[in-house]
Amino acid sequence: xxxxxxxxxxxxxxxxxxxxxxxxxxxxxxxxxxxxxxxxxxxxxxxxxxxxxxxxxxxxxxxxxxxxxxxxxxxxxxxxxxxxxxxxxxxxxxxxxxxxxxxxxxxxxxxxxxxxxxxxxxxxxxxxxxxxxxxxxxxxxxxxxxxxxxxxxxxxxxxxxxxxxxxxxxxxxxxxxxxxxxxxxxxxxxxxxxxxxxxxxxxxxxxxxxxxxxxxxxxxxxxxxxxxxxxxxxxxxxxxxxxxxxxxxxxxxxxxxxxxxxxxxxxxxxxxxxxxxxxxxxxxxxxxxxxxxxxxxxxxxxxxxxxxxxxxxxxxxxxxxxxxxxxxxxxxxxxxxxxxxxxxxxxxxxxxxxxxxxxxxxxxxx
Amino acid sequence: xxxxxxxxxxxxxxxxxxxxxxxxxxxxxxxxxxxxxxxxxxxxxxxxxxxxxxxxxxxxxxxxxxxxxxxxxxxxxxxxxxxxxxxxxxxxxxxxxxxxxxxxxxxxxxxxxxxxxxxxxxxxxxxxxxxxxxxxxxxxxxxxxxxxxxxxxxxxxxxxxxxxxxxxxxxxxxxxxxxxxxxxxxxxxxxxxxxxxxxxxxxxxxxxxxxxxxxxxxxxxxxxxxxxxxxxxxxxxxxxxxxxxxxxxxxxxxxxxxxxxxxxxxxxxxxxxxxxxxxxxxxxxxxxxxxxxx
Numbered sequence: 001x002x003x004x005x006x007x008x009x010x011x012x013x014x015x016x017x018x019x020x021x022x023x024x025x026x027x028x029x030x031x032x033x034x035x036x037x038x039x040x041x042x043x044x045x046x047x048x049x050x051x052x053x054x055x056x057x058x059x060x061x062x063x064x065x066x067x068x069x070x071x072x073x074x075x076x077x078x079x080x081x082x083x084x085x086x087x088x089x090x091x092x093x094x095x096x097x098x099x100x101x102x103x104x105x106x107x108x109x110x111x112x113x114x115x116x117x118x119x120x121x122x123x124x125x126x127x128x129x130x131x132x133x134x135x136x137x138x139x140x141x142x143x144x145x146x147x148x149x150x151x152x153x154x155x156x157x158x159x160x161x162x163x164x165x166x167x168x169x170x171x172x173x174x175x176x177x178x179x180x181x182x183x184x185x186x187x188x189x190x191x192x193x194x195x196x197x198x199x200x201x202x203x204x205x206x207x208x209x210x211x212x213x214x215x216x217x218x219x220x221x222x223x224x225x226x227x228x229x230x231x232x233x234x235x236x237x238x239x240x241x242x243x244x245x246x247x248x249x250x251x252x253x254x255x256x257x258x259x260x261x262x263x264x265x266x267x268x269x270x271x272x273x274x275x276x277x278x279x280x281x282x283x284x285x286x287x288x289x290x291x292x293x294x295x296x297x298x299x300x301x302x303x304x305x306x307x308x309x310x311x312x313x314x315x316x317x318x319x320x321x322x323x324x325x326x327x328x329x330x331x332x333x334x335x336x337x338x339x340x341x342x343x344x345x346x347x348x349x350x351x352x353x354x355x356x357x358x359x360x361x362x363x364x365x366x
Numbered sequence: 367x368x369x370x371x372x373x374x375x376x377x378x379x380x381x382x383x384x385x386x387x388x389x390x391x392x393x394x395x396x397x398x399x400x401x402x403x404x405x406x407x408x409x410x411x412x413x414x415x416x417x418x419x420x421x422x423x424x425x426x427x428x429x430x431x432x433x434x435x436x437x438x439x440x441x442x443x444x445x446x447x448x449x450x451x452x453x454x455x456x457x458x459x460x461x462x463x464x465x466x467x468x469x470x471x472x473x474x475x476x477x478x479x480x481x482x483x484x485x486x487x488x489x490x491x492x493x494x495x496x497x498x499x500x501x502x503x504x505x506x507x508x509x510x511x512x513x514x515x516x517x518x519x520x521x522x523x524x525x526x527x528x529x530x531x532x533x534x535x536x537x538x539x540x541x542x543x544x545x546x547x548x549x550x551x552x553x554x555x556x557x558x559x560x561x562x563x564x565x566x567x568x569x570x571x572x573x574x575x576x577x578x579x580x581x582x583x584x585x586x587x588x589x590x591x592x593x594x595x596x597x598x599x600x601x602x603x604x605x606x607x608x609x610x611x612x613x614x615x616x617x618x619x620x621x622x623x624x625x626x627x628x629x630x631x632x633x634x635x636x637x638x639x640x641x642x643x644x645x646x647x648x649x650x651x652x653x654x655x656x657x658x659x660x
Contacts, residue, residue, distance in 0.1 A: 050554075050555050050558060051557075051558075052557070052558075070555075071557075072557045072558045073557065073558060073559070073560035073561075077558065078558065079554075079555070079558050081551045081554070081555060082551075083549060083551050085551035085552050085554065085555035086551065087555075087556075087570055087573075087574075088574065089573040089574065089576075097558050098556075099558075099559035099560055102559060102560035102561060102565075103560055146555075146559075155589070227451075
């Protein structure tokens with residue numbers, strides 16, 4: 001068990017900066033998720049910690065120890081690879097025992113640990129099989145088992161679920177979370193899937209182009225995204241963005257999108273007043289746009305008239321792809337909604353939940 | 367002239383008929399090819415259990431009595447004592463094979479894995495490929511001079527070293543291409559598990575490269591075992607001869623003993639045949655590696 005610190009870590013591959021001045025404090029026993037689109041540097045950040053890449057500048061500490069020049073095997077970490085990287089010529093048992101044997105762990109202790117790990121993961125009856133005789137989900141468990149038996153201070157996982165089918169992914173997601181609670185060890189988990197990040201992470205670090213965008217708890221990331229990128233990345237379907245002009249007077253500030261106008265959110269009036277006459281980016285999550293006829297409870301809202309373009313019934317809700325002049329956006333509405341393609345509809349925006357961003361810096365206005 | 371237009375039904379029937387004809391033709395061709403390959407072998411087998419007198423009277427006939435004793439005579443008759451040459455060939459082939467395997471797997475690993483980005487890597491690999499293009503004959507004179515200078519003429523070492531040298535370029539090339547296709551995660555997982563470079567090679571990567579190793583073993587074994595020219599040049603002492611050189615002496619020297627010659631040919635082929643049967647699965651896997659994602 002240990003904390004992990006990235007202290008102004010930079011990694012360059014030739015002219016390309018994969019990780020740019022990353023500073024992160026990961027607490028002991030935390031489940032930190034590194035998330036971002038492909039090429040954002042999340043995997044590189046993990047590999048730097050594993051010792052599979054050399055740091056260009058900065059320090060990485062595990063506990064109090066700077067590990068920049070420590071060999072991967074001496075960092076007291078275990079890693080689960082996206083492709084599992086099981087040794088195909090060894091049985092499941094040998095795959096799990098391999099690392100312990102290299103550490104000259106006594107035979108009885110190896111046996112005990114492998115069997116315990118196999119029990120936790122429910123692969124006790126597969127120990128004599130070779131990896132190619134296993135299904136994808138079973139291989140995934142063996143890869144986890146190989147990490148568990150090492151009893152490392154830090155678990156590193158590089159997109160471990162991306163080779164599984166959708167159903168198995170949901171199931172294994174929960175199992176990894178359970179495993180984290182059980183082992184009480186620091187987990188660092190890389191994924192490009194925001195759902196995985198939201199459901200598993202104690203905290204989430206969102207990255208883009210090698211830069212850390214925001215580090216916070218899932219709920220805070222969702223409620224208070226720091227910039228346009230995080231706002232668009234977290235949440236599904238993604239947040240709708242509108243280019244709006246701040247109009248009206250200081251007393252009656254309005255956000256003018258051309259085809260519709262909504263009042264500025266009361267809690268940010270002061271901040272918005274500074275932008276009077278200028279453009280800002282308005283962000284509204286699909287779940288904050290309701291069919292006017294089915295608005296839940298009392299809501300401080302503004303109405304937008306729109307045309308339904310496409311309707312996607314999901315059972316528990318309906319996704320409406322709406323058009324309002326040049327703007328197209330998505331609303332997640334009540335399943336009773338009568339919105340149908342080609343028909344006009346009045347939707348209501350929850351003003352308490354709208355997001356505003358500076359147009360140039362793309363940073364949130366708070 | 368009007369072109370005959372066939373109805374769709376007729377076209378279909380014609381297509382069916384034509385594809386059957388093609389299969390028949392193909393089968394006939396394959397049969398002819400197989401016979402071409404197998405007839406000399408069968409003829410040799412038959413000859414090896416006849417007497418030389420019979421063979422001279424009727425070269426293509428069948429044996430009146432099956433003379434298995436030809437084989438016993440070949441091996442243990444004091445005048446022939448073929449087993450000695452068998453042992454010589456065995457030592458030379460095994461020695462050269464071990465040397466080739468040791469160097470080509472390690473060398474191939476170094477060339478094949480991007481992690482070992484040493485200086486002149488590309489140039490050295492190109493040089494290796496260049497060695498593949500050279501006809502071996504042009505090297506005989508310098509090779510002979512070198513072996514003579516080191517006092518290795520008439521020793522096993524002369525052939526072991528030269529065979530290994532001729533086998534290395536293709537073997538290293540094969541190993542390098544195979545190693546280059548293995549996933550890097552395998553190495554990384556092993557490094558995190560606690561392996562150093564040599565152990566990664568030995569315990570993880572080499573076992574994964576078994577098909578390539580089988581291929582290298584097989585092609586080199588065939589080449590070393592069947593090699594004649596170097597064996598004749600470097601080893602002149604009768605006791606040190608390899609089987610290929612020894613077999614030459616059955617024809618011509620004291621009149622030709624065709625039955626014994628045929629028996630020796632059959633015997634000399636056995637190790638290659640057995641090795642091929644043992645390794646054939648892996649061999650085919652190695653030759654087709656990378657063709658389909660497996």
